[in-house]
Amino acid sequence: MHATEGAKSFAAIVPHHASAMLRLAAALIGPAEAEDAVQEASMRAWQAWPTLRNLDAVRPWLLQITLNVCRQWRRGLKGQQQAQMRSLPEESDGQHLHLLVTLEEDPGTSNNTGALDLRAAINALPDDLRAIVILRFYAGLDATEIGTMLNIPSGTVRSRLHRAMAQMRERLQPPDLAGATHPEMEGRS
Amino acid sequence: MTYEPRSLNHHNHHHHHHHDERNANDAFPPELDALAARLSADGAAWQNRLPDTARVAERIRAIPDGAPSAVSVDDVTLPMGAESPTGYGAGWNLPRVQRRRRVSSSGWGRFLGFAAAAVVVALIATVFAQLATRGGQTTGPAIHPAPTHAQSQPTAVPTLPATTATATGYPVLVYFSKNPDSYNDPMAVFPVHRISPTLGVATYAIQQLIAGPTSSEASAGYFTELSTVLQRGGASSCGGPDFKIALNMRGTAPETGTATLQFCRQTASPGIGADARIKAEIAKTLTQFSNITKVVILLQDGHCFGDESGADVCLK
Numbered sequence: 464m465h466a467t468e469g470a471k472s473f474a475a476i477v478p479h480h481a482s483a484m485l486r487l488a489a490a491l492i493g494p495a496e497a498e499d500a501v502q503e504a505s506m507r508a509w510q511a512w513p514t515l516r517n518l519d520a521v522r523p524w525l526l527q528i529t530l531n532v533c534r535q536w537r538r539g540l541k542g543q544q545q546a547q548m549r550s551l552p553e554e555s556d557g558q559h560l561h562l563l564v565t566l567e568e569d570p571g572t573s574n575n576t577g578a579l580d581l582r583a584a585i586n587a588l589p590d591d592l593r594a595i596v597i598l599r600f601y602a603g604l605d606a607t608e609i610g611t612m613l614n615i616p617s618g619t620v621r622s623r624l625h626r627a628m629a630q631m632r633e634r635l636q637p638p639d640l641a642g643a644t645h646p647e648m649e650g651r652s
Numbered sequence: 653m654t655y656e657p658r659s660l661n662h663h664n665h666h667h668h669h670h671h672d673e674r675n676a677n678d679a680f681p682p683e684l685d686a687l688a689a690r691l692s693a694d695g696a697a698w699q700n701r702l703p704d705t706a707r708v709a710e711r712i713r714a715i716p717d718g719a720p721s722a723v724s725v726d727d728v729t730l731p732m733g734a735e736s737p738t739g740y741g742a743g744w745n746l747p748r749v750q751r752r753r754r755v756s757s758s759g760w761g762r763f764l765g766f767a768a769a770a771v772v773v774a775l776i777a778t779v780f781a782q783l784a785t786r787g788g789q790t791t792g793p794a795i796h797p798a799p800t801h802a803q804s805q806p807t808a809v810p811t812l813p814a815t816t817a818t819a820t821g822y823p824v825l826v827y828f829s830k831n832p833d834s835y836n837d838p839m840a841v842f843p844v845h846r847i848s849p850t851l852g853v854a855t856y857a858i859q860q861l862i863a864g865p866t867s868s869e870a871s872a873g874y875f876t877e878l879s880t881v882l883q884r885g886g887a888s889s890c891g892g893p894d895f896k897i898a899l900n901m902r903g904t905a906p907e908t909g910t911a912t913l914q915f916c917r918q919t920a921s922p923g924i925g926a927d928a929r930i931k932a933e934i935a936k937t938l939t940q941f942s943n944i945t946k947v948v949i950l951l952q953d954g955h956c957f958g959d960e961s962g963a964d965v966c967l968k
Contacts, residue, residue, distance in 0.1 A: 470716035478709035489702050498703040498711075498866045505712040506821065506849045581694050600688075600695035628684045628691075635687070 473512050477505060480522055483603065484529045490602040491533035500536055504529040523611055526604070530612060584631040592627035595620055703867040711863045715849070821847040824857045827936040828865050828874040829929045838928035841936045844869055854897055854944075857937050858913065862894055876933055877926040883918045889952055890916035897938075902948050903967040911938050914950040919957070927958030 484504060489497035508528050515524060585596055591613075598609045599620075606624070610617040680688045827841040834840045844865065848856040862882060865874040882894055890896050898912045913934060921927050935947040948966050949957035956966035 473716050474713045478712045481709040481712055482705045485702055485705060485708055486699060489698075494702050495868050495871075498708055499868060501708055502711055502866065503847070505715055506847060509715045510821075510849050578694050578697070581690055596691070600691040601698050603695065603699070625680065625684065628680065628687050632684060632687050 469512055472518075473509055476518065476521055477508060477525065480525050481505075483522065484525055486602045487526055487529050487598075487604065488533055490597050491530065492536050496536065500532050501529065503536075504532040507532065523608060526608060527611070580635060581631075584634045587634060588627050588630060592623055592630070595623050596627050596631075599624055707864075707867075714859050714863050821849040822851065822853050824848050824853045824860075825937065825940050826857050826860045827933050827940075828861070828869070828876050829933060831873040831875060834875075834929050834932075835925070838925055839932045841929075841932045842874065843936075844874060854911075854938060854941060857940075858895060858897070858934065861933055861937055876930070877922065878930050878933065881919050881921050881926065881930060882915060883920055886917050888916040899944070902946075903950065903954070905967075907946075909943065909945040910948060911944045911946070912948040912950060913938065914954070915952050915957070918952055921958065924958070924960065931958055 481501065484501045485497050488500040488504070492500055504525070508525055511528075515521065585593055588596065594613070595609055598604045598612065599606070604612070606617040606620040609620045613620070824846050825843040826846050827843050829838075830840070830842045833842070846857065846860050850856065861876060862879055864870070864876055864879045888894065893916055895913055895915050898914070900906060900908050900910065901912045902910045903912055921930075931949055934949055938944050938947045950966075951957050955962075956964045959965055
């Protein structure tokens with residue numbers, strides 16, 4: 464790809480994915496650092512732009528770079544906040560992505576106890592299920608993209624998503640309703 | 653090229669396909685529909701609190717302007733012995749093609765790698781030699797011939813301060829104003845860190861100054877009025893870039909150690925204070941490079957920036 468053409472195509476294509484990159488970065492490292500991480504990811508993407516052969520794959524490619532930048536970001540933070548963080552794997556396999564994802568409890572809206580409960584229910588999920596819920600509904604990724612991130616089939620993503628939502632539903636329902644719909648409670652007098 | 657321009661918040665055809673697939677396969681059981689709606693609504697509210705996508709996109713769009721290409725050298729050179737940023741991809745899940753290249757680093761592959769590196773070094777050395785003998789001029793992505801009157805410029809090429817390339821590029825500082833300090837003292841500027849992806853560090857640093865602070869930096873008080881003063885909607889007299897930098901030049905006159913930054917678009921200054929802050933930001937950002945000791949800032953028409961006297965004092 465000629466340099467000028469490359470610059471034009473980069474400037475024309477990559478900014479359109481800024482929103483997805485930003486959402487992913489915010490989900491992984493928090494909104495405050497997300498913009499800087501996306502900037503870093505974009506610079507890496509620009510450096511590697513001539514190596515991108517299939518422009519149809521640009522979105523997952525950019526998301527993968529963003530993911531790796533965020534991992535490195537968290538590793539950097541790890542040194543500063545070792546006492547507060549769990550250890551991270553040296554190799555960036557997707558199975559450990561859940562270690563990076565924690566949703567802020569503050570929903571950012573006043574008097575919204577429903578949103579507070581929702582966030583609490585998400586954060587109460589097991590790590591692997593929580594990551595899928597956050598990546599799906601907050602980062603806005605689809606099952607295929609999440610599967611790529613986590614190195615699992617998209618079908619597994621969907622089944623885990625359903626399982627996660629079922630657990631959340633249990634938790635969010637009032638105790639009496641939860642009891643009434645629990646399979647073990649059915650048929651009891 | 654299979655991509656079509658589209659608005660920021662719309663997905664491309666490829667992603668439409670993904671969404672269609674997701675919508676088809678992510679159908680939730682009726683008892684989960686209400687929860688899915690709640691999650692979608694909360695996700696949208698969460699996304700609304702994220703940094704402004706348009707600003708982020710603008711910063712991304714500026715990257716090629718600040719980085720002419722992955723191998724070119726424009727206005728500022730690294731000191732001898734500085735490493736090149738070849739390790740930028742360490743630890744990535746790179747595209748398959750690139751991974752294959754990275755593992756074939758033995759035998760002939762390694763020999764060819766060394767040979768290619770030697771050729772690149774030789775080319776860069778040639779560029780340095782030419783710049784050193786006639787003074788360099790850069791306008792971001794466009795390469796302009798050096799002015800003829802500068803051909804007798806026996807000056808050194810500016811160098812970065814003592815630094816080494818990082819895994820992703822070359823560290824530079826960008827000096828912003830900061831609230832409230834810079835309102836009390838327009839000369840007070842404060843550095844933030846950036847990584848230039850190429851050796852065009854001076855151009856990149858100014859491009860980043862124009863792009864403005866990140867949201868986290870802005871929330872900490874960093875700001876610049878340059879992005880509003882520079883009428884980026886107007887035409888560029890340099891063929892696209894916002895500015896051009898000439899090294900070892902005071903305006904059109906050769907002067908060792910002086911860099912001249914000329915805007916390529918019209919400017920609209922809100923006042924003397926803003927002008928002073930912008931001058932301080934640009935001067936401090938450029939003088940971080942050891943061979944730039946003075947900075948002259950010119951308007952698009954060649955007159956001195958922020959010169960209320962109209963006497964073009966900066967050129968004398």
